[in-house]
Amino acid sequence: MSGAVAIGVDVGGTKLVAATIAADGTVLERRRQSTPAGDGDQVLRTVLEIVEVLDDGTLPIGVGIAAIVDPEGTVRYGPNIGVRDLPLAARLREETGRPAIVKNDATAAAYGESRVGAGRDAASMVMLTIGTGVGGGIVLDGRVVEGRGGFAGELGHIIVSDGGRRCPCGNRGCVEAYASGSAIALMARERLVDREVESSLREVVQLDGKDVTSAAQSGDGFARQVLVEAGGWLGVAMASLTNILDPDLILLGGGASIQAGEFMIPAAREAMIERLIGRKHREPPVVAAATLSDDAGMIGAALLAAGQR
Numbered sequence: 001m002s003g004a005v006a007i008g009v010d011v012g013g014t015k016l017v018a019a020t021i022a023a024d025g026t027v028l029e030r031r032r033q034s035t036p037a038g039d040g041d042q043v044l045r046t047v048l049e050i051v052e053v054l055d056d057g058t059l060p061i062g063v064g065i066a067a068i069v070d071p072e073g074t075v076r077y078g079p080n081i082g083v084r085d086l087p088l089a090a091r092l093r094e095e096t097g098r099p100a101i102v103k104n105d106a107t108a109a110a111y112g113e114s115r116v117g118a119g120r121d122a123a124s125m126v127m128l129t130i131g132t133g134v135g136g137g138i139v140l141d142g143r144v145v146e147g148r149g150g151f152a153g154e155l156g157h158i159i160v161s162d163g164g165r166r167c168p169c170g171n172r173g174c175v176e177a178y179a180s181g182s183a184i185a186l187m188a189r190e191r192l193v194d195r196e197v198e199s200s201l202r203e204v205v206q207l208d209g210k211d212v213t214s215a216a217q218s219g220d221g222f223a224r225q226v227l228v229e230a231g232g233w234l235g236v237a238m239a240s241l242t243n244i245l246d247p248d249l250i251l252l253g254g255g256a257s258i259q260a261g262e263f264m265i266p267a268a269r270e271a272m273i274e275r276l277i278g279r280k281h282r283e284p285p286v287v288a289a290a291t292l293s294d295d296a297g298m299i300g301a302a303l304l305a306a307g308q309r
């Protein structure tokens, strides 16, 4: 397809989405299917098939995957996909002869936002992606920060309350345990045990984070309070990030958080500013919602791949 500079692929825990992407980040032609679980070879085959359908030429391939990925593009560990030690970038290059890169999905999303989304005017930005967990990505002076083994940017595991709530990673008090979609739902359910609490959420079966956001948008005071509190915990993590990196911008991403941002962002900003070093003498980073929605990782991976040409 004319105008495409690369193919972006987003490999999530349940679905795999791919598209041809233009230089300005426009999504041209898109395909999606379910992610084959538990088998690295199947993931590779599925990516190869979908790439061939989208482009029979030589467009570079950029993959963002919900996993820890080393700087060479080997998927070290992806618990939700069941893949370990898969040299995905090298295998894609061998099988197709095309340039190929593979990155952690949140890292790819941060890069996408920094190039063509809400961060396009920011030299340095940090993105926190709220989903089932809390992901993160750091872009400093236009470059993604990956660290020695690809473990950098695991911002969901900044500890905001030592000995606090248990996190799925095994530690206690990570910001993910207070501000992920799952954590927001769990905190709401715990408080609804108190019969004095009035909320429309009491009627919801299998309450999740999106239900809390919908209730808050419909004016439910209890749901709003839960989101404000989660935003406050995010702000504690943002203060540490800002004290370390002093970015221009902090973005909240992840499909659901864009709606929840109305309640979470002001609370996060306030909690962050209270904890900044030299707060009376500095401009704090702008805190805003990401704009590329669930496509950010796919677009970012494609633009990273296009840059390798």
Ligand SMILES: [Zn+2]
Binding pocket: 156, 157, 167, 168, 169, 170, 171, 174, 176
């Ligand atoms: Zn954790």
